[in-house]
Every structure is written in C-alpha cells, then in structure tokens.
Amino acid sequence: MKNRISTIIFDMDGTVLNTLDDLADSVNHVFSQFGLPARERDEYRRFFGNGIGYAMKCAAPDDTSDSLIDRMIPVFRQYYDKHCLDKTLPYAGILELMKTLHDQGYKMAIVSNKIDSAVKELNDRFFSEYIGVAIGEKAGIKRKPAADTVMAALDELGSSIDEAVYIGDSEVDVQTAKNAKIPCITVLWGFRDKAFLIKNGATTFASTPSEIAELIRQPIGL
Numbered sequence: 676m677k678n679r680i681s682t683i684i685f686d687m688d689g690t691v692l693n694t695l696d697d698l699a700d701s702v703n704h705v706f707s708q709f710g711l712p713a714r715e716r717d718e719y720r721r722f723f724g725n726g727i728g729y730a731m732k733c734a735a736p737d738d739t740s741d742s743l744i745d746r747m748i749p750v751f752r753q754y755y756d757k758h759c760l761d762k763t764l765p766y767a768g769i770l771e772l773m774k775t776l777h778d779q780g781y782k783m784a785i786v787s788n789k790i791d792s793a794v795k796e797l798n799d800r801f802f803s804e805y806i807g808v809a810i811g812e813k814a815g816i817k818r819k820p821a822a823d824t825v826m827a828a829l830d831e832l833g834s835s836i837d838e839a840v841y842i843g844d845s846e847v848d849v850q851t852a853k854n855a856k857i858p859c860i861t862v863l864w865g866f867r868d869k870a871f872l873i874k875n876g877a878t879t880f881a882s883t884p885s886e887i888a889e890l891i892r893q894p895i896g897l
Contacts, residue, residue: 682838683839684841686785686786687809689724691773692797693764693766694763698755700758709743724848726818727748727788727789755793760797776888785798785808786811791811793811836856840891841859845867845872848861853876858879
C-alpha cells in the first residue's frame with residue numbers, strides 16, 4: 676500500500692510560473708543577433724520543456740547547424756539571466772496553493788530544465804517562503820526526462836519516492852515522473868494542450884491549482 680503523499684515536486688515553466696513571454700523574447704533577441712527570423716510567442720509553447728538547446732533547434736530554420744545553436748546558447752543564457760523577470764509571474768492560484776500545502780506540512784521542491792542560476796533566482800523571487808529546494812540544468816546532473824533532478828530534490832528534502840508526487844505540464848514531465856517511479860499530476864494551464872498530453876501518456880489532470888490539493892489526497896496511478 677502506497678504511503679501518504681508528503682512531498683510535492685513541481686516543474687517550473689508552464690506549471691508554477693508563466694515564463695513564456697520572457698523565454699520567447701530572449702530566444703528572439705538571440706535570433707536577431709545571429710540573423711535568424713523571430714517566432715511568434717504562441718509558437719514557442721511546443722518548443723520549451725526539454726532544455727534551451729532543444730527549444731532553439733526547434734524554433735530555428737530547418738537548415739540551422741548544430742554548431743550555430745551551440746554558439747547561440749551562451750548568448751541566450753547571458754541575456755535571459757538579465758531578463759528572466761521582465762514579464763514572468765506565477766500562474767493565478769499557485770501562491771495560494773503553495774501556502775495551503777506549506778501550512779499542511781507538505782515538503783516541496785522545484786525541478787526544471789532551465790539554467791540552474793535562473794531557476795534559483797526565480798524561486799528566490801517568487802516562492803522562497805514555501806520552497807527551499809530548486810534545481811535546474813547544470814553540469815553533473817542529467818536534465819529531464821532523466822530522473823536525476825527529481826532524485827536530487829528528494830534527497831535534499833529527506834523524502835523517498837514512495838511519498839512523492841510530481842506536478843508538471845508537458846510530455847517531458849510525464850516521462851520524468853515515470854522514470855522517477857512516482858505518480859504525476861499534469862496541469863492544463865501550461866505549454867501543452869490536453870489532447871497532446873493524453874497522447875503522450877498523461878492520465879491525471881488538474882484544471883486549476885486548487886484541484887492539486889484535492890488530487891494529492893487521492894490514489895494516483897503511476
């Protein structure tokens with residue numbers, strides 16, 4: 676019998692923070708520096724979630740070389756570090772959810788494929804009252820959908836997979852939870868639509884942050 680959930684691991688982009696504008700603006704800025712065409716904001720929804728290199732490769736013209744992508748990544752990182760708070764805000768209801776969970780004694784962490792420095796800066800800015808563990812992409816730890824960031828977060832929190840649940844918005848998050856062997860709740864306000872998520876294995880959904888507090892008290896299948 677599964678233990679009661681005591682620990683919640685959140686994805687960041689598309690789950691707790693609406694980062695789409697700042698991410699899209701930053702990639703378009705880099706593209707302009709390298710003579711590539713910009714993309715519309717909503718086009719970027721399907722690109723983010725698997726690391727910035729992947730997103731830039733998807734957004735760039737088909738004939739863009741891997742070597743050019745490699746040159747653009749550090750330019751993006753430098754620019755995004757300075758502009759990651761320009762338009763980014765928590766989704767409506769997220770802070771209220773975190774306060775509720777915190778007051779009920781749940782342990783929480785954020786894991787992301789964003790640059791680790793940006794993950795920590797954004798967590799410090801918006802969620803530090805409730806979340807002390809925030810892990811992003813960095814040397815020595817595999818990014819999602821590998822389970823490494825989740826396992827690192829559980830280790831820092833002193834929790835096990837038997838008492839954890841993962842909250843995300845994308846197919847990358849669904850696979851991450853599967854690889855970590857923990858249940859997944861997929862939110863419907865993020866970067867992917869429900870039909871796509873179902874096609875990619877999502878089974879338990881939250882339409883609003885308040886639904887998460889109810890779902891974690893119920894059995895959730897792996």
